[in-house]
Amino acid sequence: MKKEASLTFVFLFALIIISLPLISAGFPEFWNKVTGKVTTSPVDLNITVTSGSAPLIYSVQNSTMTDVSSGLNEGPNPTYITINFSVSDTDGNANINDSSARINFTKTGETTRENLTCTESGSSGNYANYTCNVTMWWWDGAGLWNITAYISDINSNSGINDSQKFSVGTTAGFQVTPSSLTFSSISPGATNQQATNDPMSLNNTGNLVRNVQINATNLYGEQNNVYALGASNFSVNTADACAGTAMVSQTYTSISGASLPIGNYTINDGTAQEQLYFCLDSSNSNLISQSYSTSEAGAWTIKIIA
């Protein structure tokens, strides 16, 4: 009798040990299962009776989809992503409603990207493959995106697969326009001379928020390079005014207040854009009449940083 009791104990012990990993919702749920007690809350049920078996999306091929783990195309170029998924239906592939095949990419805080008209790319027996083209844009956020594929059959049975994810990398980029800025003629010792066709517009063509720095150089005389307009004579401003951030020769200087948020700059309403105004705050009074340029000291560089 004792032996039988101990065997029963061992059996029950083993059963509990094996069951432990299977209990995912913790002891309360486990207890409720044992006692049969259910939580009480009203539930709306919508039961649709259909015929036949539901299609099964058994594979979403994220491993062969367009790789964007190293970043999307810089703006204004879209990134076209091709992705395939495979479906089985025990009622035969003819039972699958091809026009219902769709896929979407989602990420918290991001606009859903989708293709509602995936096309059948091959079928045989109970199986069919579908190809989807989804367009993503340069401002879509970096990180893991969820993939949800959907299909239904002609009896309104549906199948969903949301088990796969893919990674979007980061892109830091920008575009500068216009292509040239002009200053009117000045006299030696002139002050507060603004560029005549600024602002210079910067567009964020990536998916990272950036700040702006400028590396300035002196402008040496083209005929007599003993004379120069120093980089420190210039300032750059986000407002249409002089006395902005003073430039420093051969040094990257952060432009106060200048930043490039992410977004669709092509709307051209200020989204993901920054404007810079250039001013010659002062000029030396001993300058001689000639052209001054960056051809000797090198171009100024506008740089985006984190």
Next chain:
Amino acid sequence: MKKEMIKLAGVFGIFVFLISAVSAFAVSSKYWEENPLTISPGETIETYLVLQNLAGESDLTVEATITEGNEFASLIGDSNIFIVPLGQKIEVPFSVSIPEDAVIGDSKNIIFSFRTLSNPESGEFGFGSGVEREIPLLIITEQKSTSPFSWWVYLVIVLAGILLIFGIIELFKKEKKKKK
């Protein structure tokens, strides 16, 4: 005197700021703050950044320099100057080597600075573009099994399974005896 000043002002240089048409380029990476490059002590990893020239108007000549992290990161190849044809992307390969005595859990940064190279012509006030990219590194222990369970979990499961089988056999024996 007044007449001389006006003359001087009249002939003083006209500044023209010229940028090479639409200036644009981008640098892409699979690593960022929330997704650092993970590496173990004593390990060397070769990876890359991507230069894009999809929004400009001509081929780009880009100079790449590592401004932080030179002690463990270096560009691969003979030159740090890259030509990026219009409408294309190119990879900029680099390697990262972490010493054996690196501390697990430490994080480091590599900062790359890219700038377009241009030769301003006479009379121009030229502008170039630059992009700075930060690649975060995280020192981790050597990556081994990707199994989510420890070895002792498997041991417990195996032992429990043996006990279960043993229990079932004993029960069958008892049942047989009862029937007899």
